[in-house]
Amino acid sequence: MSHQHLSLIGGVPDKRVRQPVRRVVAAVRDDLDAAIARDPAVDSRLEMMLASPGLQAIWAYRVAHRMWRRGGRWRLPARLLSQSARSVTGVEIHPGATIGRRFFIDHGMGVVIGETAEVGDDVMLYHGVTLGGRALQRVKRHPTVGNGVTIGAGARVLGPVEVGDQAQIGANAVVVKDVPAQAVATGVPATIRFPHEPRSQGDFFADPALWI
Template structure:
């Protein structure tokens, strides 16, 4: 148990440059507290003591701002950065070395039974405010951009951005592999920029046509 707790704190030092001491991480990092509480709640959940599991889950939510359903399956070295507003649903499956930022939702899309929440594979990163919905899979070492809404499977080693989520990088093409989560390209913004350029070009042509028509009228008079 203590080895796993130290492992959880070690990943904080790897991911967060603000972390200074184990004592600080042990007492003040809500993401670490949420993971530890979830392990306890999940143990009760597996024994079908659902009420106790939910109580532990809700108490943890009250103190950390992170809601993890006790039925969720979480791997090793999960790092939840800040974490306020993070929601992880009942049938979620999260692999090892996954990073989740604040405001992320791993949720369902309806009232269906059975598997209805995402599966997040090893080494994935889900950025601030992203919504991953339904029984879909986020591939190994893939990244979900900030604010994205993902409702379809994401292949391994891919980057997804936008609403709805679109794959903009796969197998290292287009951007460098050590991509920072706040520097992910935005295809929606790129398209808007292209449309604005086209509008500006059309305005210039219309102005020229108006000037040509005015010159023709003046000559006729």
């Protein structure tokens, strides 16, 4: 009898199976709890799981990304999965993008994240955000977004720019240059400034310019 069969005697899964499953369950809980903390309209994991297109899109992306990383014949199925998720959720995330933990997209509709985009942990996007490219060559052509960044509705971050940790980008802003950590970027093209006092992630009420 093989080791694999022995490991399943009595219905006890092999440790090599249990550990990845636990990691997946922990990641899903992280995503759910982070989403609930940022969305006052929802107060249960079940409701968030069933009714949040942004969350459903990120879960589909995580599966597609694992397929994409395997390369070869897995890349077409990864792309097909991402396109299927787009048709259901209204969110387009290329499976080649790199996205960290506790990522949340509020409302979801119209978000586009390109192939070479890199997104850190605890990032929040509102609807209509684009992390897009400005080049046709096969190079790093999409933004790098740091940890704890909030990007307002309709904002465009274009090209291989870097957005520093805890930065905030206002609604409808067009960002084509780097945004330093803890800075605020608003307008078209975006202008950079620093608030007098540090603000928490998603605290748009303190600065009306972030809504414009």
